[in-house]
Amino acid sequence: MHVTIDAERLWESLMAMAEIGPTQHGGSCRLALTDEDAAGRRRLIEWCEALGCTWRVDRVGNLFIRRAGRRDDLDPVATGSHLDTQPRGGRFDGVLGVLAGLEVFRTLDERGIVTERPLELVVWTNEEGSRFAPAMVASGTYAGEFSVESTLAREDRDGVTLGAALEASGFAGGMAVGEPRLDSFFELHIEQGPVLEAAGESIGVVAGVQGMRWYDVSLDGQAAHAGPTPMRLRRDALAAAARLIDRLQSHALGDARGDTKVTFGCLDIVQGSRNVIPGETRLTVDLRHVDETELDALEQRFERELAACGEVFGVTTRFERIWKSPVVHFDAACVEAVEAATRTRGFSYRRLLSGAGHDSVYVSRVAPTAMIFVPCRDGISHNEAEYASPEHCARGCQVLADTLLARANGYATEAL
Amino acid sequence: MHVTIDAERLWESLMAMAEIGPTQHGGSCRLALTDEDAAGRRRLIEWCEALGCTWRVDRVGNLFIRRAGRRDDLDPVATGSHLDTQPRGGRFDGVLGVLAGLEVFRTLDERGIVTERPLELVVWTNEEGSRFAPAMVASGTYAGEFSVESTLAREDRDGVTLGAALEASGFAGGMAVGEPRLDSFFELHIEQGPVLEAAGESIGVVAGVQGMRWYDVSLDGQAAHAGPTPMRLRRDALAAAARLIDRLQSHALGDARGDTKVTFGCLDIVQGSRNVIPGETRLTVDLRHVDETELDALEQRFERELAACGEVFGVTTRFERIWKSPVVHFDAACVEAVEAATRTRGFSYRRLLSGAGHDSVYVSRVAPTAMIFVPCRDGISHNEAEYASPEHCARGCQVLADTLLARANGYATEAL
Numbered sequence: 001m002h003v004t005i006d007a008e009r010l011w012e013s014l015m016a017m018a019e020i021g022p023t024q025h026g027g028s029c030r031l032a033l034t035d036e037d038a039a040g041r042r043r044l045i046e047w048c049e050a051l052g053c054t055w056r057v058d059r060v061g062n063l064f065i066r067r068a069g070r071r072d073d074l075d076p077v078a079t080g081s082h083l084d085t086q087p088r089g090g091r092f093d094g095v096l097g098v099l100a101g102l103e104v105f106r107t108l109d110e111r112g113i114v115t116e117r118p119l120e121l122v123v124w125t126n127e128e129g130s131r132f133a134p135a136m137v138a139s140g141t142y143a144g145e146f147s148v149e150s151t152l153a154r155e156d157r158d159g160v161t162l163g164a165a166l167e168a169s170g171f172a173g174g175m176a177v178g179e180p181r182l183d184s185f186f187e188l189h190i191e192q193g194p195v196l197e198a199a200g201e202s203i204g205v206v207a208g209v210q211g212m213r214w215y216d217v218s219l220d221g222q223a224a225h226a227g228p229t230p231m232r233l234r235r236d237a238l239a240a241a242a243r244l245i246d247r248l249q250s251h252a253l254g255d256a257r258g259d260t261k262v263t264f265g266c267l268d269i270v271q272g273s274r275n276v277i278p279g280e281t282r283l284t285v286d287l288r289h290v291d292e293t294e295l296d297a298l299e300q301r302f303e304r305e306l307a308a309c310g311e312v313f314g315v316t317t318r319f320e321r322i323w324k325s326p327v328v329h330f331d332a333a334c335v336e337a338v339e340a341a342t343r344t345r346g347f348s349y350r351r352l353l354s355g356a357g358h359d360s361v362y363v364s365r366v367a368p369t370a371m372i373f374v375p376c377r378d379g380i381s382h383n384e385a386e387y388a389s390p391e392h393c394a395r396g397c398q399v400l401a402d403t404l405l406a407r408a409n410g411y412a413t414e415a416l
Numbered sequence: 417m418h419v420t421i422d423a424e425r426l427w428e429s430l431m432a433m434a435e436i437g438p439t440q441h442g443g444s445c446r447l448a449l450t451d452e453d454a455a456g457r458r459r460l461i462e463w464c465e466a467l468g469c470t471w472r473v474d475r476v477g478n479l480f481i482r483r484a485g486r487r488d489d490l491d492p493v494a495t496g497s498h499l500d501t502q503p504r505g506g507r508f509d510g511v512l513g514v515l516a517g518l519e520v521f522r523t524l525d526e527r528g529i530v531t532e533r534p535l536e537l538v539v540w541t542n543e544e545g546s547r548f549a550p551a552m553v554a555s556g557t558y559a560g561e562f563s564v565e566s567t568l569a570r571e572d573r574d575g576v577t578l579g580a581a582l583e584a585s586g587f588a589g590g591m592a593v594g595e596p597r598l599d600s601f602f603e604l605h606i607e608q609g610p611v612l613e614a615a616g617e618s619i620g621v622v623a624g625v626q627g628m629r630w631y632d633v634s635l636d637g638q639a640a641h642a643g644p645t646p647m648r649l650r651r652d653a654l655a656a657a658a659r660l661i662d663r664l665q666s667h668a669l670g671d672a673r674g675d676t677k678v679t680f681g682c683l684d685i686v687q688g689s690r691n692v693i694p695g696e697t698r699l700t701v702d703l704r705h706v707d708e709t710e711l712d713a714l715e716q717r718f719e720r721e722l723a724a725c726g727e728v729f730g731v732t733t734r735f736e737r738i739w740k741s742p743v744v745h746f747d748a749a750c751v752e753a754v755e756a757a758t759r760t761r762g763f764s765y766r767r768l769l770s771g772a773g774h775d776s777v778y779v780s781r782v783a784p785t786a787m788i789f790v791p792c793r794d795g796i797s798h799n800e801a802e803y804a805s806p807e808h809c810a811r812g813c814q815v816l817a818d819t820l821l822a823r824a825n826g827y828a829t830e831a832l
Contacts, residue, residue, distance in 0.1 A: 193644020210643065214690060224795060226679035226702050227626065227771030228609020231668045233795075238680055242661035249655045252647045263642035264654055265690045272682040274630060274700045284690045286642050355643030379640060379649075 003107050005401050007394035010103040014393065017043065017083070017099060018091040027384025028091055032084040032126035033061065033165035040083045041123060041171060047102055048121065051109045057173025060138045060151050061125035061166045064180060067105050069118035069408060075183040077115070077408040078367070079104070079400060080122030082359065086130050090386020092376065092393070097188045098123055100397040104404055115408035117183055124359040125171075131156045132165075139359035141177050143366045148177050182367040184334055186403055187360045188396045189371060190388050194379030195352060202395045203349035204373030205339045209361050210261070210353050211295045211327035215285040217241075217306065221315040223271070223279025235314040238269055238278035243309045245283075248302060260298060261288040261355070285319070290353045292327045327353075328361050331368035334407075338370045341402040347395050372399050419523050421817050423810035426519040430809065433459065433499070433515060434507040443800025444507055448500040448542035449477065449581035456499045457539060457587060463518055464537065467525045472596075473589025476554045476567050477541035477582045480596060483521050485534035485824060491599040493531070493824040494783070495520070495816060496538030498775065502546050506802025508792065508809070513604045514539055516813040520820055531824035533599055540775040541587075547572045548581075555775035557593050559782045564593050598783040600750055602819055603776045604812045605787060606804050610795030611768060618811045619765035620789030621755045625777050626677070626769050627711045627743035631701040633657075633722065637731040639687070639695030651730040654685055654694035659725045661699075664718060676714060677704040677771070701735070706769045708743045743769075744777050747784035750823075754786045757818035763811050788812050788819075 020043060021029045021036030030036040041063060045055055048065045055065040066076065081097025101121040108115070124142070129135025132154040141151045152163030166172040191197075196204050221235035245264050252260040263286040270280035287302060289295035303319070310317035335351075342349045352373070360369050374396035377387040436459060437445045437452030446452040457479060461471055464481045471481040482492065497513025517537040524531070540558075545551025548570040557567045568579035582588040607613075612620050637651035661680050668676040679702040686696035703718060705711035719735070726733035751767075758765045768789070776785050790812035793803040 191644060192641055193646075194640075194649045195644070195646060198649060212643070224610075225608055225772060225797070226677065226681065227628070227704060227773075228607060228611070229677075229771070229795060230609075230611060230674045231665075231671070231677060232674060233610045233614060236665070236679075238683060239661065239665045242658040242665070242680075245655065245658035246662045249647075249652070249658070255647070258646045258648060261642065261645075261647060263652075263691065263693055264658075265642065265685070265692050265694065266688040267654060267683060267685055269681070269683055274681040275679065275702050276681050277679055278681065286691050288643060355645070356641060357643075379645060381641070 003111055003113065003401055003405065005103050005107045005394065005397045007390055009106065010099060010393055010397050011390045013099045013102060014091055014095060017095055023088050023384055025384040027386065028085045028089050029087055030083060030085045031087065031131040032128065033131065033162070033169045033171065037084050038169040038171060044083065044098065044102065044123065048105065051105050053105065056175045057171050058175040058177045058179060059148050059173060060141045060177055061171045061173065062138050062142055063123040063171065065121040067119040069115045071116055072118050074117045075181050076118040076120035077404055078120040078122050078182040078185045079187065079404055080124065081187050081189060082124045082127035084126055084128050086128050086382045088384050090381060090383060092190045092386055092388045093192065093381050094127055096190060096388065096393055096396070100188045100400050103397050104401040107401060115405065116410055117408040119404060119408055120180065120182065126162065127359055132162045136357060136359050136362055139362040143362035144178065145362055184368040184407055185360065185363045186334065186338065186400060187358060187371045188400045189358060189373060190376040190381060191373040192356050192376060192379065192381040196373060196375035197377065197379065199350065201348040201350055202374065202392060203342045203347045203399055205335060205342060205349055205351045206330065206354050206371035206373055207335045207351050208330045208353045209328040209357065210288045210290050210355050211292050212286065212288045212325045213295065213299060213321055214323040215319050215321050217283040217285055217317065217319045219281045219283070219310065219315045219317050221279050221313065224277045226275040226277055229277060234277050236277050237281035237315050240309040240313040240315040240317070241267065241281045241283050244305055247305045251301060259290045259294065288355065290327060295327065328364060330364055330370045334368045334370035337403050337407060338372055338399060341399045341406070345398060345402065347399065372396050419527055419529065419817055419821065421519050421523045421810065421813045423806055425522065426515060426809055426813050427806045429515045429518060430507055430511060433511055439504050439800055441800040443802065444501045444505050445503055446499060446501045447503065447547040448544065449547065449578070449585045449587065453500050454585040454587060460499065460514065460518065460539065464521065467521050469521065472591045473587050474591040474593045474595060475564050475589060476557045476593055477587045477589065478554050478558055479539040479587065481537040483535040485531045487532055488534050490533045491597050492534040492536035493820055494536035494538050494598040494601045495603065495820055496540065497603050497605060498540045498543035500542055500544050502544050502798045504800050506797055506799060508606045508802055508804045509608065509797050510543055512606060512804065512809055512812070516604045516816050519813050520817045523817060531821065532826055533824040535820060535824055536596065536598065542578065543775055548578050552773060552775050552778055555778040559778035560594065561778055600784040600823055601776065601779045602750065602754065602816060603774060603787045604816045605774060605789060606792040606797060607789040608772050608792065608795065608797040612789060612791035613793065613795065615766065617764045617766055618790065618808060619758045619763045619815055621751060621758060621765055621767045622746065622770050622787035622789055623751045623767050624746045624769050625744040625773065626704045626706050626771050627708050628702065628704045628741045629711065629715060629737055630739040631735050631737050633699040633701055633733065633735045635697045635699070635726065635731045635733050637695050637729065640693045642691040642693055645693060650693050652693050653697035653731050656725040656729040656731040656733070657683065657697045657699050659728070660721055663721045667717060675706045675710065704771060706743060711743065744780060746780055746786045750784045750786035753819050753823060754788055754815060757815045757822070761814060761818065763815065788815050
């Protein structure tokens with residue numbers, strides 16, 4: 001069974017959604033559970049109700065829009081993402097995954113196709129974390145990572161709880177969190193990185209998510225006057241930090257497969273002064289790898305190098321691991337289904353692991369999951385300049401349609 | 417002719433001066449031309465008047481206290497330093513040089529010795545630069561580096577001019593700046609570094625001052641999400657800065673003579689965030705060397721390494737040299753006189769170049785000059801914990817006495 005999605009209609013719906021909460025430079029601002037976010041959701045519901053879909057909202061505001069199947073006693077095959085944005089976000093991050101689901105529904109509707117399993121289009125609440133920390137809190141609650149009570153009690157900067165914001169938005173639902181169970185979940189998303197664009201590929205078959213670990217590092221040496229203090233008597237905290245950074249950068253760059261990532265996002269010299277040797281330096285470290293064992297080894301290398309750099313420069317070092325997110329492997333059958341659909345369509349693609357977090361990470365704990373990436377210009381997201389071409393959006397949506405259809409009808413995507 | 421200074425009396429005068437503007441943890445606060453600074457000067461004047469000395473003040477507040485010689489038509493042999501301190505300064509920085517001069521006067525007085533040339537004890541105004549920038553502004557004015565008008569117009573943080581502060585302090589003198597001409601100038605000072613202490617030496621024979629150059633560096637790469645951005649597609653401004661720092665540190669540490677110094681005192685990541693690759697980094701660079709030609713080469717190496725690091729990491733680099741202070745060589749005969757006096761006394765010593773600026777740097781432009789250093793504990797100064805032992809203060813004062821006496825009487829210090 002072949003269906004072809006309508007690329008132009010998909011683009012029009014993306015542009016129409018972007019008119020809700022527009023920003024000065026062409027982006028979108030729909031912070032979670034604000035009037036704009038609620039208006040975006042209502043627009044989506046109107047579009048879906050016109051297709052005869054029904055919808056429910058769970059207690060943390062996750063919105064489930066169902067397209068009935070022949071066997072409504074079976075768990076639905078689901079897709080979706082989020083409609084909330086960063087304060088100055090783009091038109092594609094999250095939105096594409098939701099409106100591609102809508103486009104699949106519309107395509108099936110005009111062809112009069114009813115799938116065996118029902119389909120479910122999900123809008124997860126507060127994915128961005130810009131209004132309520134942490135990010136992905138509502139898909140995390142769905143997956144059992146957070147309690148409903150703790151999620152409802154999260155506060156924004158003005159002290160408004162997520163629960164109160166839900167009530168105000170009209171999206172405080174009554175469905176138990178964790179309902180409905182999903183047969184599977186497929187999320188289309190922009191890559192938010194430069195890999196596909198650089199390789200000239202249309203589709204990323206996302207097999208999982210990199211493991212990540214965060215550290216706070218402190219280096220304590222001895223502040224001293226730059227003029228009279230000989231190099232060999234110094235205890236320069238910045239010198240030790242710089243060597244650590246350079247060593248780990250070199251190590252990561254030396255990984256020919258490109259699976260190792262190290263990032264030092266913040267570095268502060270305590271009471272730094274132009275002619276004073278830095279006595280105290282603070283540093284953040286972000287280590288990522290696609291393989292958990294290799295990530296362990298990377299962590300050990302970091303510890304070793306830190307100790308060695310401290311030793312060489314006479315600097316006392318300490319570190320604390322403040323966050324650890326293991327490597328996530330998506331469901332093999334789901335990933336294979338996406339890859340087969342992509343291959344069948346003849347789209348250039350690669351398998352990859354997501355470097356960023358997504359709702360799919362939590363959902364994958366309770367349902368077989370995979371993701372589909374499409375390139376975005378210059379790898380830029382969380383920015384009004386975020387852009388994915390109509391062609392790439394359409395290809396991603398087509399792969400999603402083929403994958404959902406095959407899964408919901410119980411045949412392999414190769415058979416399309 | 418032998419004289420022996422009174423170590424105990426010197427120490428008592430140091431401790432007495434520290435009672436003017438005491439700080440909580442045993443240091444001193446006598447910011448330039450405040451009531452405390454003026455009280456310190458008046459105390460010194462009282463002590464000197466008791467010895468029959470006369471005094472004059474020039475238009476920028478430099479205080480000249482004269483001990484008459486047999487030939488008052490000749491230019492005086494001078495010593496001195498400063499009495500102003502940092503906001504939480506110590507009891508020795510500057511003060512030792514002034515009170516050692518007083519101790520020499522007292523020693524000569526009790527022995528009834530009149531030198532051939534007159535002696536002059538000088539207190540330079542605002543050496544620290546803590547109240548009025550820049551440091552050493554009044555000795556600089558004496559040496560012709562700054563005009564009297566510009567110096568009097570310098571403002572402190574409250575908008576009070578140096579001229580107004582002089583009037584308020586009672587030390588707005590009438591003597592032309594540049595008067596009196598000096599036969600020579602010898603300044604005793606704590607080292608403000610760890611070299612002498614580490615080597616177990618009592619005296620530093622200061623042959624000059626290192627050259628120094630200051631730079632502002634900016635590195636512009638591309639901020640991007642740490643997760644999805646492969647190492648090879650990054651333009652990490654901090655990575656480039658870290659390599660630059662490590663390369664130049666290694667170069668300086670590789671200088672077996674220890675003549676090369678590099679310091680990176682400030683480093684800022686613009687809008688740094690834990691999981692964002694640094695797009696923009698600012699860095700200060702302080703390069704020092706005892707040899708001007710080698711300092712030129714060091715500057716060229718810095719430029720080369722900066723360009724290379726930028727190239728490797730795809731980062732645009734810019735730098736601006738914001739200050740250049742050439743290597744200063746003190747007068748060979750004056751340095752030799754100090755060394756001969758030290759040797760004759762049998763004190764352990766080394767010749768060295770000062771890493772910090774001193775009034776002597778400016779004075780050396782208009783009069784033959786040398787300096788004497790004594791060790792200070794842990795190399796610490798500009799700090800309430802600053803400490804020089806009574807023995808070291810006494811040895812420095814003894815070398816100063818011998819040197820002044822020889823110079824003022826026209827014989828070599830070896831002949832003492």
